[in-house]
Amino acid sequence: MNSVRVPVVEKILNANDQIAGQNRLLLDRAGVFALNLMASPGAGKTSLILKTIEGLSPLFRLGVIEGDTAPVTIDADKVAAAGMPAVQINTGGECHLDAVMVGKALESLSLPDLDLLIIENVGNLICPAAFKLGAHANVLIASIPEGDDKPYKYPNIYRGIEALILNKIDLKPYIHFDQDYFLRGVEMLNPGLKFFPLSCTTGDGLPAWLAWVSEKVHNVKS
Amino acid sequence: MNSVRVPVVEKILNANDQIAGQNRLLLDRAGVFALNLMASPGAGKTSLILKTIEGLSPLFRLGVIEGDTAPVTIDADKVAAAGMPAVQINTGGECHLDAVMVGKALESLSLPDLDLLIIENVGNLICPAAFKLGAHANVLIASIPEGDDKPYKYPNIYRGIEALILNKIDLKPYIHFDQDYFLRGVEMLNPGLKFFPLSCTTGDGLPAWLAWVSEKVHNVKS
DSSP states (O other): OHHHHHHHHHHHHHHHHHHHHHHHHHHHHHTOEEEEEEESTTSSHHHHHHHHHHHHTTTSOEEEEEEESSSOOHHHHHHHHTTOOEEEEEOTTOSSOOHHHHHHHHHTSOGGGOSEEEEEOOSOSSGGGGOOOSOSEEEEEEEGGGOTTHHHHSHHHHHTOSEEEEEOGGGGGGSOOOHHHHHHHHHHHSTTOEEEEOOTTTOTTHHHHHHHHHHHHHHHHO | OHHHHHHHHHHHHHHHHHHHHHHHHHHHHHTOEEEEEEESTTSSHHHHHHHHHHHHTTTSOEEEEEEESSSOOHHHHHHHHTTOOEEEEEOTTOSSOOHHHHHHHHHTSOGGGOSEEEEEOOSOSSGGGGOOOSOSEEEEEEEGGGOTTHHHHSHHHHHTOSEEEEEOGGGGGGSOOOHHHHHHHHHHHSTTOEEEEOOTTTOTTHHHHHHHHHHHHHHHHO
């Protein structure tokens, strides 16, 4: 089956990368810094987005693109309730966002009115890693309950990111998680990666994350 | 892009289902009950397998097929350490097992020497739902830290299962999880689904799961 599929997949990926380039150009022209936020289901993507809105909306104009595999608006509703422009992409069962979907969503946002755009990818540690969207930074959220072996088991997604968040550190007292083992795996795949251990529940560690994002937004503007 | 992809995907799925049928025939002839165990990364697939081995190996002859997207043997090593025949499938980055991969793995197991075969699928709530393997039952493990909204966000995988486990119930005191909301979503998608809330850490709820599996193994034998 692989011999049939590989050429098809390569064609799709090449076409995707071209459109991702066009998306980036649109974002750069408008001076918008875009984040592609990836994670396993339930690691805390929407929670992090809400905390980022809370922390940065006094400083920047934020927008959100919400990727979902089903026509539910649970996450988009939460973001809209926080007063931010939110566009939902329903992938219709597809397991990741791609550059075409994001390109269409960009058309329905007023980019000149934004400084920071967060794209919430579909909850999945495998497929999103292969599809560039045109964002300036790919960010992965890992979480304590997922276990410390994830970099070893899902290496591709750890290789292609600019920052790693380890969420739910408030659960450390109740769950065995060997952070040294976890970070050794990360370092092997992506040496020197920016790392933000934090808790969206308690707020611990959030300031460092918010400072990093702020610096990135300023860099795109300047 | 969808217009290009759909016919290719349909052809692949049809071919897959045929081979899944062949796998099922092999299993039935040998009197082996096979489970396809699916879950999000870190929900506890390997922990449940180890607990099932512990509980049922005095009664039945067990074997395990371990699906991984990377050439790591962390899970296969744990199963082998528990004294069970384990075959590892490295999908080479693919986001799910398929019937061809499982068919090859079946060739390297001595089926007449088994009563129960557990197939650990790749950690993913989306792609594995579309690929039949030939197993007698598809089982999904959800877990408390993933959140109570997963049936609403990943409906396809909830539709195609014969049993649902809710793992990590020992973490309930520390995490907000509305079990009624979760179960309303499940009931909408898959009415009357067998449901096993349990904890692989404390052992709570495991007896009901082990009893269900035992009954299924007996049914295939009789």
